[in-house]
Amino acid sequence: MVKRVTIADTALEASFRVAELIAKKMKPRTSGEEINDPACNMTVETMLGKVARDQVSKVPLSNNTISQRIFEMSVDINEEVVERIKSNAKFALQVDESIAIAGKCPLLGFCGFIDKEVVEQLMFCRKLQTTTTGEDILASVTSYLTDHGLSWNDCCGICIDGAPSMIQTYKGFITRTLKENPSMTTAHCFLHREVRVEKSLLKV
Structure with missing residues (x-):
């Protein structure tokens, strides 16, 4: 059975990518909803139209979401480090x-x-x-x-x-x-x- 990639899947991946970028740049976790989201929506609407903007706006970038994404990534990294230590x-x-x-x-x-x-x-x-x-x-x-x-x-x-x-x-x-x-x-x-x-x- 072929797994189809849905908008929800790509929106989730995009949310994690933005959270990673915010964490690496050490920006406030509110940056997603206060800066990135409006700027991205404006850019997409200007270049690709309102339909594309509506799709992009489905990417969750609220403060709580970004905080949760960063926490989940840190847990994942920690678990990977521990597993590599155990294997060595x-x-x-x-x-x-x-x-x-x-x-x-x-x-x-x-x-x-x-x-x-x-x-x-x-x-x-x-x-x-x-x-x-x-x-x-x-x-x-x-x-x-x-x-x-x-x-x-x-x-x-x-x-x-x-x-x-x-x-x-x-x-x-x-x-x-x-x-x-x-x-x-x-x-x-x-x-x-x-x-x-x-x-x-x-x-x-």
Whole structure:
């Protein structure tokens, strides 16, 4: 049986393509309905007529729709990354936490693994709910790994930013992760080391 491509199918695909473009350009999610939709309708009507415009206007570009499309794409990308990690058994992890605007504290996790070549990919971005201790960071990362069927035993190395919560001797994140997997290698991000050296030199 031959599957026919309908207007609904093409409108859905177009909606995802516009959402991807908005996300890549880091534009407000209202851009679809406030700018893209009116501009596209005007262009199509001018060049191809009202019938073509009516077809194009069926592409859903509301704020809520664009938000949902971006969320669905991010979930899909995350699932693909996890599956590629599982197929290659081992991965390395870089973790960075910082205080952002309005006192929120995002925890970023980047992964590296070998899939014919070295692949580096954003793994997660999670908000630490209350405090930013080594225990909180470990709990957040462990929760992510468990939810996606991964284990600390699969992590062969970890790189951190050098914050006190990361490197404290007894309660730091690194100390706690080594209890989960003592065979992991650990490293301090060279970019953070360079920044510290620069600050020290500026004081001289």
